[in-house]
Amino acid sequence: MHGYFGCNAAAEPGYSAFLGTPQICVTKMSTRNCQGMDSVIKPLDTIPEDKKVRVQRTQSTFDPFEKPANQVKRVHSENNACINFKTSSTGKESPKVRRHSSPSSPTSPKFGKADSYEKLEKLGEGSYATVYKGKSKVNGKLVALKVIRLQEEEGTPFTAIREASLLKGLKHANIVLLHDIIHTKETLTLVFEYVHTDLCQYMDKHPGGLHPDNVKLFLFQLLRGLSYIHQRYILHRDLKPQNLLISDTGELKLADFGLARAKSVPSHTYSNEVVTLWYRPPDVLLGSTEYSTCLDMWGVGCIFVEMIQGVAAFPGMKDIQDQLERIFLVLGTPNEDTWPGVHSLPHFKPERFTLYSSKNLRQAWNKLSYVNHAEDLASKLLQCSPKNRLSAQAALSHEYFSDLPPRLWELTDMSSIFTIPNVRLQPEAGESMRAFGKNNSYGKSLSNSKH
Incomplete structure (x- = not known):
């Protein structure tokens, strides 16, 4: 099961994380789109003196730069574990755990x-x-x-x-x-x-595109989860079908937070070696290391199209150049007018790319035209310029979801959408979700994945 696995990503020197809620102190952000996301994170010199101590303390918690070799940090987690992270002789930090258990039977x-x-x-x-x-x-x-x-x-x-x-x-x-x-x-x-399977296996089991109602419920749940983490200034950074777990009742759950990052103050640049190539946005492919929640929203658009069409949106077969060509073939080759700042990206060389004009998404993925407002939502997620991509919160308010029960937007964080009457998955191509749950081989996609 891919969703339970972390990727073999390189570790940033001196990065420390603890088994507790990350402390993140930032100002509010726009809920309509990704534009201005970074601009609302205030530098220290603009913060009032009485607030500065907290921000500086928060900043040091996620400091990606070098720490003294003998530094030890201790945080108590929710299950009363005290975890120390010591820098080893190799410069990496490794945990030491001390547990304080409540009295219980020696054999229980x-x-x-x-x-x-x-x-x-x-x-x-x-x-x-x-x-x-x-x-x-x-x-x-x-x-x-x-x-x-x-x-x-x-x-x-x-x-x-x-x-x-x-x-x-x-x-x-x-x-x-x-x-x-x-x-x-x-x-x-x-x-x-x-959780018994993931979206990749579910789509493999039901080729040719999923039931439109099920696509809508899966996408709604994905956006719910993303909106929740984005409001806490956490980026997932590795969205793909293998990392979206599906329960036998149709509950979708974000998994594999191995590449996830908390966006602290100030904004730091991150590694661009994230997200499986098919779901990686063009800004990252072109070498950008300054990104925010807009990164995840490109992946949402790719997954949305794949659920409807039954094939990956941009299935690159060779390398980054090929992946970008596939994107530009549909969305058009960018320039400074359509994507301000693109010429300053490290790997953007206009002479290397074929000059394509943008087209309607239904020309590339005809099944988008079968579902009301699906093409419009996909077009607002699959924007080459990251600042133009719809945010998770804004996407939840899109007309595509207008026929869902209003009570879905009133649910508490821990409430399933399936607690609302008449909200349920539809059978896929003659096979019910329950039957799929009984017959599916959990974990096969690890070695057989085509992505």
Whole structure:
């Protein structure tokens, strides 16, 4: 199951993350689009003196620059684990965990202990982790055990630290739930709720495009989850169908926060080696390292088109150049008029690209014209210029969703959309979601994925 795996991304020197809610202090942002997203994050010299201490403290929490070699940070998590991150001799930080358990029977299983979970079957293996289907001995529930191998010389992979840090502070129906964290000398295990498949496998099972009503419900849930993290100034940075888990009831959950980042004060540039190539926006492909939530919204547009059309929106076959050509063939080759600032991007060389004119999206993906307002929404998400992309919050207000029950917009964060009467998935091409849940081979996409 791809959604439980982190990517093998390089770690930024000195980056620290903890098992607690990240502290982020920023001003409010626009909810209509991504334009002006960065401009509302105020530099320190414009902040009142009585607020400056908090901002500076927040800034140091996510400082990506060098830390003293002997620096130790300690944070108490929600499950009462005290985690120290020490810089190792290699310059990377590795965690040391001390647990303070409440009194219990010496033989009774409890959270935070390796013997509290039974491994049932291996689901797949990634670059630094193995995922198992398991069962909790505490409450009998099925879980997914992401077992991360620790190397003594290298410490804990930063993607794992980052994922655990962010997920401990995120509580939403459309974000995978992190139940527990277990640390031993050899492994760090993240215990997630068990979700039986992902959107990639679901689309593979139902080729040719999904039922229009189901596309709408999946997209609504994706935007709900993204709106929640974006309002907390967290970027996912790795949106793709494999990282969207689907339960047997149709609940969609954002997963794999290994590349996610909290956007702190001030805004730092990030690595452009993020997001699988097919879902990577043109600004990042052209070398931009200054991006915000607009990065995720391009991925939303690609996934939206793929669910409707039944094929990937921009399935590059060769390299970055080929990927950009496929994008420009549909959206038009950008220039300073259509995308102010594009000429300043490191990898933009006008002479390298064929000059294409933009076209209606239905010319590239004809099934968009079958669904009211689908083409308009896709066109507002798939904008080459990141500042022109619709935000998650604005997308939820688009006319495409106008036929859904109004109560969906009144749900609390932890409430499922399927608690609203008459909101349910429709059968896909003669096969119900329930039957799919029984027959699906959970975890196969790890080795067989075409992406």
